[in-house]
Amino acid sequence: MTDASHQRPAADPAAGPSVGGAPEANGPAIRVEKLVRRYGAETAVDGITFEVGRGEFFALLGPNGAGKSTTLHMLTTLLAPTSGRAEVMGHDVVKAAARVRTTLGMVFQNPALDDRLTARENLEIHAALYGLPRREMRGAIERGLAWASLAEVADRRVRSFSGGMKRRLELARALMHGPQVLFLDEPTIGLDPQGRRNLWEHVTRLREEGMTVLMTTHNLPEAEACDRVGIIDHGKVIAIGAPSDLIAAHADQGATNLEDVFLELTGRQLRDEFATVRDRMVSFAQQGGEHTR
Template sequence: MVAAIAVQSVRYNYGDHVAVDDLSLNVENGEFFAILGPNGAGKTTLLNMLMTVTRPRGGQITVMGHDVVTQTEAVRRALGVVFQDPALDDRLTAAENLEIHAVLYALPKAGRREAVRSALEWAQLEQAGSKPVRSFSGGMKRRLELARALMHKPSVLLLDEPTIGLDPQGRRHLWGRIGSLRAQGMTVLMTTHNLSEAEACDRVGIIDRGKLVAIGAPAELIAATPEASSLEDVFIAITGKQLFDDSASGRDRLLSFAKQGGEFTQ
């Protein structure tokens, strides 16, 4: 069976800076996979290549068997994405944000209203659909973004720091939503700095300075690291340095993902 995500000897550089360095990994169908690494390690660059926003300088990436360079439209249709930074238009209502997504992904016009209604219901936002997003809490926005990412029925879900900024109740509710997707067999690839969240994943890949330096089930990585009792111990033992800032605007990345290379059409 074809891997949900296959990354083979991928490289990317910004001038003299090598962001991703001969990186290879596979994410299997139905797997919940976490990517860990210090800020600046290459996680965002890797996600941008997966989303077809950035082209690899070398190597190959496929999503559900589709090449990110030569089959960009098929890749984008296979992906649902929730960005680290909010990528909603807070001047619009929840329903209007969903309607825009339905248009971008060319959902059949006759079924768009029902698709929006179903997405609001799934996110438990039925009573808030006509309210502007600027009035939403962080948890409500995250649920809306997740519901939007699922509207076109993707095969693979990308989550970039999905619970950042959420309170414990919001994190628990969001994990409940994600857990329901896992039960249905959806492939989920997540980046996170929350090591306890990563421990709940099937496998973890640790990236440092653009290289994949460790991969395996959390329990396996802990067992293989001397004196480690948690994934956090493993992470610090392997990377051994402080984190530094490396972020991009969620909305800018969404617009690039949605518009680069033309509109989505049937």
């Protein structure tokens, strides 16, 4: 299973419209080859290889600590690989990091917004960081606000926004500079069913417009709606393919949905993790955070 599953080719490149502008006009949107990341003696990502086709909607699944976030950080140039290589739209994430950064849009797991600023001000910062031309800036900001259905609250501080509003704002922001690949890290976590639904509708529309999307998730029903999923555990890709194919391949073990496949492959053992620095900061922020000074 393990080896054969690696070999499955990326989804039909013709499925999504070619977005162009990259060295290889028809290469995969994301190509990962034997990517390794070590932290001291610990290996977080252990030689993973996979491809995501253009216009494909790909989900990376895995238990806590499996290496999903580390992989995502390497793909978004935040973290340098120990060895191996990765490309986004044909640009190497190490050698052409600057090009990769303008090519991708990123939505983080916890909001990466300045909550003392308004929605519009947050988008203005994004426009400056990505060097949007002055004459296009205002229009792009207004379109982003309208797209996120936040035009009426554009001048309110983000602090007063719900989790869903923040996520929509971040998604609109990630699209402002015309990225070709969108990375979503646990995009629906912490949202109520309405917020989840709304976000999903936005993402679905992006897919229809041909955007390549890579997301990490714990939500298996959501992953089932993706074109393909990759299941990672202990830093290795242990299965990759269309959800229906994975379910069919495990039908003899009694798998009827992706969750069965996931538990079959990764085991039922609990993956306890100690709180990360970020977890501690999030709980600190929730208690009042910087305002406790």
